[in-house]
Amino acid sequence: MIDVKNLSKSFGKHLVLDDISEHIYPGEKVVIIGPSGSGKSTFLRCLNQMEIPSSGTITFDGVDITDPKINIDLVRRKMGMVFQHFNLFNNMTIRKNITLAPIRTKLMTKEEANDTATQLLRRVGLEEKADAYPSQLSGGQKQRIAIIRALAMNPKLMLFDEPTSALDPEMVGEVLEVMKELADDGMTMAVVTHEMGFAREVGNRVLFMDEGKIVEQAPPEELFGSPKHPRLQEFLSKVL
Amino acid sequence: MMKAGEDLSFWKESFVKFYQAFILNDRWLQYLKGMGTTLMVTAMALLIGVILGILVAVIRTAHDQQRPGTGNPIGRFLLWFFNGICKIYVTVIRGTPMMVQMLIMGMVIFKTSRDFTSVGALTLGINSGAYVAEIIRGGLMSLDPGQAEAGRSLGLNYIDTMRLIVIPQAFKAILPSLGNEFIILLKDTSLITIIGGKELLDAAQGVYTRTYEQMYPLIGIALMYLALVMIFSWLQGILERRLRQSDRR
Numbered sequence: 031m032i033d034v035k036n037l038s039k040s041f042g043k044h045l046v047l048d049d050i051s052e053h054i055y056p057g058e059k060v061v062i063i064g065p066s067g068s069g070k071s072t073f074l075r076c077l078n079q080m081e082i083p084s085s086g087t088i089t090f091d092g093v094d095i096t097d098p099k100i101n102i103d104l105v106r107r108k109m110g111m112v113f114q115h116f117n118l119f120n121n122m123t124i125r126k127n128i129t130l131a132p133i134r135t136k137l138m139t140k141e142e143a144n145d146t147a148t149q150l151l152r153r154v155g156l157e158e159k160a161d162a163y164p165s166q167l168s169g170g171q172k173q174r175i176a177i178i179r180a181l182a183m184n185p186k187l188m189l190f191d192e193p194t195s196a197l198d199p200e201m202v203g204e205v206l207e208v209m210k211e212l213a214d215d216g217m218t219m220a221v222v223t224h225e226m227g228f229a230r231e232v233g234n235r236v237l238f239m240d241e242g243k244i245v246e247q248a249p250p251e252e253l254f255g256s257p258k259h260p261r262l263q264e265f266l267s268k269v270l
Numbered sequence: 271m272m273k274a275g276e277d278l279s280f281w282k283e284s285f286v287k288f289y290q291a292f293i294l295n296d297r298w299l300q301y302l303k304g305m306g307t308t309l310m311v312t313a314m315a316l317l318i319g320v321i322l323g324i325l326v327a328v329i330r331t332a333h334d335q336q337r338p339g340t341g342n343p344i345g346r347f348l349l350w351f352f353n354g355i356c357k358i359y360v361t362v363i364r365g366t367p368m369m370v371q372m373l374i375m376g377m378v379i380f381k382t383s384r385d386f387t388s389v390g391a392l393t394l395g396i397n398s399g400a401y402v403a404e405i406i407r408g409g410l411m412s413l414d415p416g417q418a419e420a421g422r423s424l425g426l427n428y429i430d431t432m433r434l435i436v437i438p439q440a441f442k443a444i445l446p447s448l449g450n451e452f453i454i455l456l457k458d459t460s461l462i463t464i465i466g467g468k469e470l471l472d473a474a475q476g477v478y479t480r481t482y483e484q485m486y487p488l489i490g491i492a493l494m495y496l497a498l499v500m501i502f503s504w505l506q507g508i509l510e511r512r513l514r515q516s517d518r519r
Contacts, residue, residue, distance in 0.1 A: 033272035046405030064325065121438045131424035177418075183424060261352060 031056045031187060031218055032077060037086035039072055046072045047083070049244035054187070059219045061233035061250070063226070065265060069242040070222045074189050074232040077220065078109045091186070107135055110180025114192040116172040118164035118179070124151070128179045137183065150178035154208055170201030174208050181212075188212065190221040226269060230254055237261045291486035297477055304473030305494060311459045311465025311469060312392040316452060323402025326356045330403070331410050332428075355404070363400035368461060373396055376465025387469070390462025398455050405447045409440035442513045449506040453499050460495075470494060 032054045036157045039047040054060050062070045075081040077088060079095060079102050087096050095105045119127050128150065129143035138146060146203045151157045154174040164172055173193055180188060190209065194202045206228050213219060223229060229236050230250045237247045238259070246259045254270075257263045292298050321508065335354035336346075338364035362373070375393040376386065383389055413436055460471040474487035481487075 078423060080423065103422075103425045103427050105425075106423055109423075111414055111420075111423040113420060113422070113423075115414075117414070117416035119417065119420065119435050120440075121442070131421075131426055134430055134434070180424065188310050266399055 031058075031091070033089040034077075035087045035089075037073070037076060037083050038087065039069075039076060039081060039084050046242050047076065050086070050242075050244060052237070052244065056186075056218055057216050058095060059213050059221070059232050059234045060237060061229040061235070062220065062237045062239060063224070063229060063265075064165075064237075064239035064245075068239040073239065074170045074191050074220060074222050077189055078106050078111055080111070103135075107131075107137070107183055110177075110183060110185035110188045112173070112180055112188065112190045112193045113178050114195050116164075116169070116176045116196070118167075118172055119174055123161050123163060124156070124167075124175055127164070127175060128182050129186045131179075132182050135183075143182070143222065146182050147178075150181060153211075154178055168201060169197045170204045173197065173201075173205045177205070177208055177212070178238050181232055187218045187220070190219065190223065192222050192224065194223065194225055211221045224269070226254070238265070240265075287481075287486050289482050290481045291477055291490060296369060298465065300473040300476060301470065301491065301494065304468065304470035304491075305498070306341035307387060307467070307469040308456070308459045308495075309498070311387060311462060311467070312452075312456045314388075315393035315394035315398055315455055316460070318373065318392065319398030319402050319451075319455065322399025323406055324417065326359065326399065326403035327410065328432075329353055329356050330407055355456060360400045363397055364404075368397055368458060369464065372461050372465055386466035389461065390459070390465060390467040390469075394455060394458060394462070397458075398451060401451055402448070405444050405451060406440070408447075409444035410436060412443060413440050442510075443505070445513065447512055449503070452506075456498060456502065457495060 032050045037047055037052075038045070039052040048069075049072065062073065064070045067102060072081055076083050077090075079088075083096055087094050089095070090105060091108070093100060093105065095102065118124075119130070122130065125144070125147050128147040129138075129140070130136040132143045132146065133140055147160070148157065151160055154177070156171060156174060159167060159171065161177070164175075167175065177188075177193075179262070185259065193209070194205050197205065206225060209219075209221070209228070210232055219232075221228070221233075233250045235247060236250050236253045237244050238253065238257075238261075240261050246253065246257065246262050253262070254266065257266055292301070329349070330351050336349065372390065372393050376389055380389045393449050410432075417439065418431050418436050419437045422428070426434070459467075459469050462469055463471045463475065471493050474491045477487045478484045
């Protein structure tokens with residue numbers, strides 16, 4: 031589904047991603063873990079060109095999306111992204127947050143978008159918040175809205191950039207629950223997270239990144255059960 | 271009504287001076303006309319200032335936020351070129367006194383024009399544009415970049431993202447500064463008197479060159495400016511409260 035070849039990214043002289051090649055298959059749930067500063071968020075943000083890679087190519091659905099000539103907006107409509115800080119549009123109601131992109135991009139009519147929004151809100155149990163503003167919601171509620179806002183575009187791939195890191199501990203569960211349901215529905219997902227429980231339960235494959243490289247990758251049982259690389263062993267001993 | 275050399279009590283004298291300054295020969299009409307010009311010049315200058323300000327701010331921000339390696343070379347060159355012009359404009363306007371700009375416009379560039387009021391409004395507008403541009407740019411830059419990222423990640427284009435997400439939020443944030451700029455503009459209209467514009471200060475000068483009594487006309491117009499500013503501050507307060515709706519918890 032998405033194929034990454036020799037991806038490098040540097041900010042000034044600082045090399046953040048060092049020659050990464052990776053492939054994500056349809057329906058796969060890839061979880062990316064690693065210490066902070068290891069480049070995992072940058073890697074994820076390169077996948078939808080929020081960060082422009084310094085070199086290398088990324089092919090999504092047969093299109094090289096690193097080509098400056100392609101219309102990146104069309105590509106991004108097929109890739110949802112969920113941010114650490116939710117980034118709901120503060121000047122709009124929840125319903126407007128969800129329906130804005132589908133209507134503006136002519137994916138849906140206003141009525142269709144409203145129906146979709148209602149359905150999605152029901153799915154996460156927040157129908158009564160449709161006319162509220164983001165500032166009236168808790169962090170967990172905001173993140174659930176952010177997830178369905180991305181889903182309203184019917185994406186083929188969902189990117190999650192530390193979706194629970196900015197939440198109060200008691201709200202982490204409700205967001206992970208929504209993500210698990212999404213995974214069970216067969217969505218292709220790439221998730222950067224510190225939630226090892228989630229990685230173990232939902233991930234098909236876990237990537238461990240350190241210093242801009244994917245140091246080790248394996249299915250979760252194997253990666254958590256018998257880590258090989260000393261850097262991964264050290265990391266796991268600290269977080270588990 | 272008054273005999274030369276006659277001694278008057280304080281109250282009587284005050285009344286006579288007040289009468290001279292505002293009522294005799296229907297002079298209050300001159301003030302009213304002056305106030306009308308003041309408001310008109312403010313409105314014209316505001317319009318010019320806001321249009322210029324938005325234009326400059328958008329060019330400067332678009333230049334600073336463009337994705338490297340995208341767009342066609344001609345577009346990139348034009349953006350670079352106009353960004354340079356905008357920078358020079360802001361630097362020159364902010365770096366020279368308003369009064370000097372007014373004199374240059376009135377006595378050098380539009381030397382032959384007799385329409386002093388319009389020249390004055392144009393000068394004020396050009397001046398205000400530089401400040402408005404920096405206010406708007408500050409507003410656009412201060413907004414959490416995550417808002418724009420979220421818009422772009424959903425597949426909205428740059429213009430839609432700016433128009434629907436960034437600018438409405440930035441506008442709310444900069445409203446107090448814009449209101450302040452508007453008030454400065456309203457008061458700065460008095461400067462067009464120096465090139466012959468007929469606004470409120472000119473009306474006062476017209477009166478005291480006849481009566482040789484400066485206090486009543488000058489204090490009078492000061493109070494008129496103050497009243498205008500207070501009315502607009504009040505209106506601005508109402509607007510701010512309305513825009514704050516989405517912040518309510």
